[in-house]
Amino acid sequence: MNLIREHAMKKRLRWSSLLAVIGLAACVTINIYFPAAAAEKAADKIIEDVWEQDATTTPAAPTSPAEQEELSSLPGFAWSRVLDFLITPVVAAEPNLDISSLAIKRITVSMERRYRELKPYFQSGAIGLTHDGLVAMRKAQEVPLRDRTQVNQLLATENNDRNALYGEIARANGHPEWEAQLRETFARRWIQKAPSGWWYQNAQGQWAQKR
Template identity: 45%
Template sequence: MRRWLGMPVAAALALTACVTINVYFPAAEAKEAAKEFVEKVIGDEAGSSAPAPEESKPGGGMASFDPLMLIGIAPAYAQSSPDINIKTPAIQAIQSRMKSRFDGTLRKHFDSGALGFTNDGLVSVRDASKIPLGDRVGVNQAVADQGRDAKAVYREIAVANKHPEWEGQIRAVFAKQWVDSAKGGWWYQDAGGGWKQK
């Protein structure tokens, strides 16, 4: 009988030695980094975004509940730098290509309504009839190249910040930022994939 009474005490002692490490995604910092990156690509002509409501931390949502707190064990939160680094040579090279392509080919087709931002952070041909026949091959190539670079930059930002698992969250933040920074009259996809004009 005594052996059974000692088990809860041993279990409680073992639990007090445990510490939960939660590495949260710094949503506010990611939003600032995305805004800086996107507005450099789109340029000064783009519309400014409306301020978004503040998100609580950690993780951009409500504070997470840890069941160990019920028995008096406080979780420890491991945080790498709160800033999202977008200044690596690889990221800046991609940004430069995207800006050059946007200024050289894509902008005028956003202005015409032919192109739009997709809900997954890419560019798509929305209405090919608005692209002159002689320009279609070049525009389609520019759209494909822009998409390839966008995917690469989302991955590169996650890796540069030592959290490759953040790639999907970074892409989601950027997808929203492309729309927020878009000029009035440009097109974008809503969450369901329908096209809307800003």
């Protein structure tokens, strides 16, 4: 009788362990999965529109090995690559992220118009791209004193739009919890697609010039 009872207990333990593993796997798929490739594609489309880049004829300046090493140290870079190996083929076949909502369109149009005013300051090095997907004043001396208040206002409005953009994309796709990962994705892609000569922040917040 004891042997029968012991065998039954072992069998129940095996089933419990199996169910726990299955449950854990399900949690990983549901809670951790973030469509990194789709997010990069969506980011590239928006960045090209805002910066008026032609993806077919005006590719972004190539990233040097040193710059690539700096970009790989930005938050979320390594984790997004790990997820590419963890997700199943079925999950990987999910459609692209939806960036067609009216709210997203309004934000991107606003950013497109503002970019024409910000572009000269990107080119002069007065402003640059931050490591958290925003923009910031890098060298105020490059901006005429009479224009500094206006440039600071442009930067503040631009950052408001960028913050809103990341949140709106997450909400439009039914996953508000993706906002931080979308921000990390955009932060990398803004820098990677920036023209040569522009300035950006590395993971330590130090300024570097795109080669």
